[in-house]
Each structure stands twice: as C-alpha cells, then as structure tokens.
Amino acid sequence: RVNGTRLMETLHSTCEFGKAHPWGTHETETGMARLALNDDDKRVRHWLIEQAKALGCKVTVDQMGNMFVFRPGKNNTIPPVMMGSHLDTQPTGGRYDGILGVIAGLEVLRTLHEHDHQTEGPVGLVNWTNEEGARFPMVTVSSAVWAGEIPLETAWNCKEVTPTAGQKPQTLKQELERIGFLGEVPASYTVQPMAAHFEIHIEQGPILEDGGLKVGIVTGAQAYNWYEIEVKGRDSHAGTTPLSARRDALLAAAKMIVESNKAAKEFSGLVTTGIFRAEPGSVNTMAHTVRFTLDARHPSDEQLAKMVSRCRELFEKVAKEESERGVEVKWTTLTENMAVQFDKGCIAAIEESADEVCARFEEAAGGRKLWTHLTSGAGHDSCNASKRCPSAMIFAVTREGMSHTPDEYCSPEDCITSADVLLGAVVRYDKA
Amino acid sequence: RVNGTRLMETLHSTCEFGKAHPWGTHETETGMARLALNDDDKRVRHWLIEQAKALGCKVTVDQMGNMFVFRPGKNNTIPPVMMGSHLDTQPTGGRYDGILGVIAGLEVLRTLHEHDHQTEGPVGLVNWTNEEGARFPMVTVSSAVWAGEIPLETAWNCKEVTPTAGQKPQTLKQELERIGFLGEVPASYTVQPMAAHFEIHIEQGPILEDGGLKVGIVTGAQAYNWYEIEVKGRDSHAGTTPLSARRDALLAAAKMIVESNKAAKEFSGLVTTGIFRAEPGSVNTMAHTVRFTLDARHPSDEQLAKMVSRCRELFEKVAKEESERGVEVKWTTLTENMAVQFDKGCIAAIEESADEVCARFEEAAGGRKLWTHLTSGAGHDSCNASKRCPSAMIFAVTREGMSHTPDEYCSPEDCITSADVLLGAVVRYDKA
Ligand SMILES: NC(=O)NCCC(=O)O
Ligand SMILES: NC(=O)NCCC(=O)O
Numbered sequence: 001r002v003n004g005t006r007l008m009e010t011l012h013s014t015c016e017f018g019k020a021h022p023w024g025t026h027e028t029e030t031g032m033a034r035l036a037l038n039d040d041d042k043r044v045r046h047w048l049i050e051q052a053k054a055l056g057c058k059v060t061v062d063q064m065g066n067m068f069v070f071r072p073g074k075n076n077t078i079p080p081v082m083m084g085s086h087l088d089t090q091p092t093g094g095r096y097d098g099i100l101g102v103i104a105g106l107e108v109l110r111t112l113h114e115h116d117h118q119t120e121g122p123v124g125l126v127n128w129t130n131e132e133g134a135r136f137p138m139v140t141v142s143s144a145v146w147a148g149e150i151p152l153e154t155a156w157n158c159k160e161v162t163p164t165a166g167q168k169p170q171t172l173k174q175e176l177e178r179i180g181f182l183g184e185v186p187a188s189y190t191v192q193p194m195a196a197h198f199e200i201h202i203e204q205g206p207i208l209e210d211g212g213l214k215v216g217i218v219t220g221a222q223a224y225n226w227y228e229i230e231v232k233g234r235d236s237h238a239g240t241t242p243l244s245a246r247r248d249a250l251l252a253a254a255k256m257i258v259e260s261n262k263a264a265k266e267f268s269g270l271v272t273t274g275i276f277r278a279e280p281g282s283v284n285t286m287a288h289t290v291r292f293t294l295d296a297r298h299p300s301d302e303q304l305a306k307m308v309s310r311c312r313e314l315f316e317k318v319a320k321e322e323s324e325r326g327v328e329v330k331w332t333t334l335t336e337n338m339a340v341q342f343d344k345g346c347i348a349a350i351e352e353s354a355d356e357v358c359a360r361f362e363e364a365a366g367g368r369k370l371w372t373h374l375t376s377g378a379g380h381d382s383c384n385a386s387k388r389c390p391s392a393m394i395f396a397v398t399r400e401g402m403s404h405t406p407d408e409y410c411s412p413e414d415c416i417t418s419a420d421v422l423l424g425a426v427v428r429y430d431k432a
Numbered sequence: 433r434v435n436g437t438r439l440m441e442t443l444h445s446t447c448e449f450g451k452a453h454p455w456g457t458h459e460t461e462t463g464m465a466r467l468a469l470n471d472d473d474k475r476v477r478h479w480l481i482e483q484a485k486a487l488g489c490k491v492t493v494d495q496m497g498n499m500f501v502f503r504p505g506k507n508n509t510i511p512p513v514m515m516g517s518h519l520d521t522q523p524t525g526g527r528y529d530g531i532l533g534v535i536a537g538l539e540v541l542r543t544l545h546e547h548d549h550q551t552e553g554p555v556g557l558v559n560w561t562n563e564e565g566a567r568f569p570m571v572t573v574s575s576a577v578w579a580g581e582i583p584l585e586t587a588w589n590c591k592e593v594t595p596t597a598g599q600k601p602q603t604l605k606q607e608l609e610r611i612g613f614l615g616e617v618p619a620s621y622t623v624q625p626m627a628a629h630f631e632i633h634i635e636q637g638p639i640l641e642d643g644g645l646k647v648g649i650v651t652g653a654q655a656y657n658w659y660e661i662e663v664k665g666r667d668s669h670a671g672t673t674p675l676s677a678r679r680d681a682l683l684a685a686a687k688m689i690v691e692s693n694k695a696a697k698e699f700s701g702l703v704t705t706g707i708f709r710a711e712p713g714s715v716n717t718m719a720h721t722v723r724f725t726l727d728a729r730h731p732s733d734e735q736l737a738k739m740v741s742r743c744r745e746l747f748e749k750v751a752k753e754e755s756e757r758g759v760e761v762k763w764t765t766l767t768e769n770m771a772v773q774f775d776k777g778c779i780a781a782i783e784e785s786a787d788e789v790c791a792r793f794e795e796a797a798g799g800r801k802l803w804t805h806l807t808s809g810a811g812h813d814s815c816n817a818s819k820r821c822p823s824a825m826i827f828a829v830t831r832e833g834m835s836h837t838p839d840e841y842c843s844p845e846d847c848i849t850s851a852d853v854l855l856g857a858v859v860r861y862d863k864a
Binding site: 090091092132133134137139161162163164165166167203204205206222224226234235236237238239240241242243245248250251253254255257258261264265270272273274275276277278279280281282283284285286287288290293295297334376377378379401402403404405 | 522523524564565566569571593594595597598599635636637638654656658666667668669670671672673674675677680682683685686687689690693696697702704705706707708709710711712713714715716717718719720722725727729766808809810811833834835836837
C-alpha cells in the first residue's frame, strides 16, 4: 500500500506552484493555472528532480522537456516499466487532471524505496510536457514526438496560443530554453524505450461516481481532431452598411458554430469551440477576420471523419449562401488522433491489482464489483505511448464528472485507491 | 473658394500621425489606426494648436480634451458659429471619417484668414475627443458631455476596450492626463456655447456615388444603441462532457448573435456584433464566460426599442431553452442615442451654399441637381450638438459606401467640394 497521507500532502503542496481561482474556503480549495513551461511549471519541475534524487533515482530530460525518472531494478539492460502523466494544467484547471498521475507515480517510487523493494527491471516515472495543449495548441505533443508521430521541429515551432501581455507569441522551443528544460536526449522511443506505460488519470466523466464505483480500467480512447477555422470578410460600418451589403466574418462564424453543434448531434459525437477571436474588435465595425477552434470527437475514426466532413460542407454553405455578400473560410488542422485500444497485458495487470485493492471496500458494498472497464473521452499521453509500448490507464472517480475547471475534485480516498491500484499493477507487470 | 491643394496636402500630411494598413502602392494609400488619446492623437492635437495659433486664433481645451479654436469676428460677445468633427479613428480606419471634417474646418479658417474676411460673430473649429467610441466604448461621448447628456464622471471613468499589451485598461481621464489634454474649462454648452454647429463627414453609404451626386445635406440621423452582453456558463472538458450536460457560454453566444440578425431583418433595422471575447480560451475547454457587443440601429426610436426587446426575448430563450443545462445572460447599456432632426436654418444655409457650389458641375451634368437630402446611418457629434444649438451636416461622396476600413476613400474633388459648401454655409449663417 502507498502512504496515502504523504500522497495527498505532496499533491497539494506541489499545487502551491500555480494555484489559482479559489472556489472554497479551505486553502486547498483552489484550481490551477500552471500552463506548460511557465514559471510555475519550471518550479514544479525542479521540485520533481529533487524528489527523484532523494530516492536515488536517475533523471533525464529529453529535447521536448519530457522528464524521465528511473529507479534501477535487478536487470537494468531491459527497458523500464514506466508510470506517467503531466504536471501542466488548463488556464482554469484543477488539482487532479495530470497532476494526480505524476504524484501517484512518485508515491509508488517512494513506497518501493522505503520497502527496499527490488523490481526485476527498472521502474520509472515520466512527466510529459504540454499534455493539455492549452498553451501550445498541440495536445499530448511531447509523447507524440517520443512515439515518432510528430516531427521534433513541428513541435518545437508550435507557438503559444495566448501570448503574455506585451510579448510576441513564444514557441515551445523558446520556452523550453527559457526555463532550462531543453534537454539533449532525443525525444524518441528508440533512444528511451519503455517496457510499458501505466497512467492514472481522473475519469473526467460521471460514470464511476454515478455507478458508486471505485476504479475505472481504461481499455481505449475515442478519436479526436482539432482545427483552427479562419473566416475572412470585410470590415465596414455597423450603422451605414445595409445587411444585404455585408461580408460579416463574425456573424458567419457564429452561424458556423451553431451548425457544428447540429453536426455533433447528427453523428452522436462532440464538437466544441473554446477559442474565438475577432478582428479588429470595435463595437461599430464589422469584423474582417475571425479565428475559432473546433475540437471534434467520436469513438469511431470513420464517424469522426464523416462528422468533420459534414462541418466542412455546412461551413461552406454558410460562407457562400448565408453570409450576404459572402465570406471565405479556411481550415487548419492542429492535431488528429485516431481512436486507441490499450494493451491486454497491461489491462490484465491492472485488473488483478484492482481486484485486490477493491476487496477492501467490497464487503461494505455487499460484494458488488467496484471496478469497471471504461473508454476515455479525452486524449492522454498513454494514447501515444501505446503506439510504441504496451500501455493502459486507471481512472479515478471525478466529482460530477467535471474537469478543466477549478473545482474539479477527486476525494483523498479515491486518489489513494487509484495509487494502490497503480502500485499493484506495476509490481505485477514488472514481475511478469 | 477654399484652397483645394492645401486642403488635400494638409489632410494627408496629418495622416502621417497614425497611418496604418497600407492597401495600395501610393504613399497616401494607407488606412489609419489613430485611436483616441494615443500618442499619434497627441501629436496631431499639438499640430492643430500650432496651425490655429499661426492664424491668430485662440485655442481652449476642455475637461474632455475637446479642442476649440476661435477666430474673432466683429462682435465677440455672441457665441461662435462652429465647424467640428473628430481626429480619432477606428483601429482599421481610413483617412476621411472625421479627419476630413476637422481639416476642412481648418481650411475654412485659413481661407477666411488669407482673405482677411471679417465675420459678424466669431467663427471656430472643434475637435471632439473619442468620437468613434472605438477605444473608449462610448461613442460621441465628449460632445455628449458638452451637451449635458452624459455626466463628466461617467465619461471620465470609461475604460478602454482593448488595453495595450502588458497594461491594465486605462480610463479616458487617465489617458487625457497622460497626453496632456485634460483641460480646465468645463465641457459644457453653458460655459462654451455655440451659435451653430456645422460638420462635414463622408457619407459612409452609397447613395451619393450611386446617384452621381456631389453633396449630401443631412436632415437627421437614425437612432442607435450599444450594449455589452455577458453570457455565463460553466467551463468543462470538451472530450468528456456530453452535449446534454453542457452550459457552453460560447455556443449560446453564437446562437444569440444569429438570432439578433434575424431580429434585425424582422424590423428592417441593423444589428451588429463587432467585439466577442471568450474565457478562458482553450481548445478543449468550454468557455465559462463570453462577452460580446451589440450595435442596434433604426430610423425610428420606437422600432429600435422593439427590435432590442425582441433581441432580449430571443437571448433569454437561447439561455433558458436552447443551451442544454442553461446559461445566464446579462445586458449592460453602453450608449443610447435617439433619432435626431437637424435645424432648418442650418440646413437652409447649406442648401444655398450647395446650390452655388454645385452650379460649377451642373452644366456638365446637363442641369441635373447635384445635391440631395440624406439621413445619416451613423451617429455624429452634430447629433449631440443639435440638442444645444442649431446644427446640420454636409456629406461627401464615399467610394462604394465603405468606411471603418483602411481603403475608405473620398476623391480630392469631392473633399474640396464639401469644404466649399461648408465655407459658404458658415459665411451665410454668420451673416444671417
Ligand atoms: N486528459 C486531458 O484533458 N487531456 C487533454 C487532451 C484532450 O483534450 O483530450
Ligand atoms: N461616423 C461615425 O462613424 N461615427 C461613429 C458613431 C457611429 O457608430 O455611428
């Protein structure tokens, strides 16, 4: 068993780096705004290095700033069994998404260390850079570079989406350099291979809580793509330009967003616009340019492609037929992620561990099984890892299914339960 | 007659202060970004003081930064006949909107000066601060304070809508102080009364050009109101939040904008959204808050009120019934401007002057009348002035009716024609 008190204390103390958006009265009742590679991310990264060294672990930082912590086993010529997640957050993020996965991984290493447990091969922890894609709009980009799915240069050149006031948008590489985490080790599965990748994450959905369950064992993740849509019209005077003479980029973009929601319903998928910018931005002048994002998801790759095609048709129709004198619309793909199936061996290790851990609660629950298989609605670094090594995930209960919001919450009991499941799964997988 | 060459040279040379957005190859083929009270506005204001002094005119600056230039007449105990417009522009503005009115007024003073023409009473020029409402979102705010329509403190406290990178939003008063144009004279029609207010402005619509006409004589302006709409929902994860569980502020705002356009069509009015901001602004997180503006116009005060009421109903419906788990919507009024009728005496003076000036072209035009009465689609400082003194406006031809865009254009001939009409109208009104 992990040390639950230490796990929770560690989690909350690291949230001092980047805490924001208080929502309750207790000092831990705040959210987070630790955007990738900002000064708070730098601080928590230095903290992680210290903790790893205190356990006698080796730390390497690769060219994407991914941090690998290695605890040697009996045979160190074989690749390590890794636990990983991310320490970056959304601008209005919470204390669990990503953070729980890294801190629980560290707690597993601490538990192995204090019990002097010798594993067969090395066991380790990875903190993946910019998982959220909230600052640099390429989600899970650093595990993707590791997996050979995205070229290093493309990732390095990714520009931040909301520049700091008074500055030009920085690239991911510039910010890695600035905070001192541009490592020399290539970000590559060939250079730093893994025997397996296990990840705890909050569910971010309501199924566990609604079902009175303790643990989710994730068998795969839905497909999702991100796009930026640019709509170009003509700026002109709001008081003197008849409706029929307009090329109003903002009105056209609003119509497109409404249409994209209809497409999502038609295909039983999800489409969301989270960013919307209009230029020049003056009350009595029509916008000449609007840029907005589209986050499109579906459990089926094929249905996702169809849903996105429908959006393209609908947007073209708005641009040509429903915008008076017409606007132009241009799509840029930010990321495309196929649906993922996780590894049977990893899933089996988690199942065995979950059986054991959940047994604690099953008497009180009248013998009811307290874990279930789930599919992830969100993308995770494990999806990229799974392309190059056996991978699977453990989901922890999420209050009201809410995440990417300051009051996202996973109870201490649920955090600890998931960490115990992780510990058991890693020890089992290493043994096997 | 004014000196047309000097008029055009002066106009373009002052556009060096704040020129932006080149659209052609000639050095004058650029737009403007001279937002109220920025450094370029400061420079052009200092330039205006010098020019006025060179003509032996007195200059006063009031508490709103309005600049009054006075040329004495025979009897200086009576209020002056004023010409006025504004030197501030839209962020993607052109070289004529406002600027032509001030520079033509200066040219009239220069013409009177070089002919040593003595007027009955004083004649003057006023440069109204922040007419556009593009930086501080209260349109024609400074003539409104002068007319006693808006309290000084309300205007002073108005915050800029797009803060400079790296700074807090500044108030109008802070910026007046910063550029040294916070005058001591009260901004008030009781302290600085006017005998009349004449304003040249580009038409900003297509009627003159389409009709092959030279001059518009403006008999009034339509009513218009500005609002800021705040939509509050809940930020949550784009990949794990089912559509049915959402409180998506951005989608709701998009629906409202689409509905507002329907309301505009229903009432044959105009509704425009020029500013739209979504927070927190992350691809995979729904916005918790969206703020957008509404610019609503109608020739009839009553129909405008009805059209805005319809928007309120439609937005409420979107918020309550068409946004899954619902959003909240809050309206803030930024400005409300009733429809205006200009003064018959001022209109008559312009008509007589226009008859004389247009006679130059009427032979070539086969005796066709080359001026027409028009109603303004845009608001102008003359609308506020008209509440406290006889007022009327002269419209100049606008290429393709386009304004609030860098390539807004009024030909030298049309600029000069309007200035000649202004000269004749002012001299006649003063005489009468
Ligand atoms: N888990 C998570 O929020 N990851 C970000 C990638 C996504 O948007 O699905
Ligand atoms: N003429 C002009 O563009 N004035 C600004 C006020 C308005 O939006 O009507």
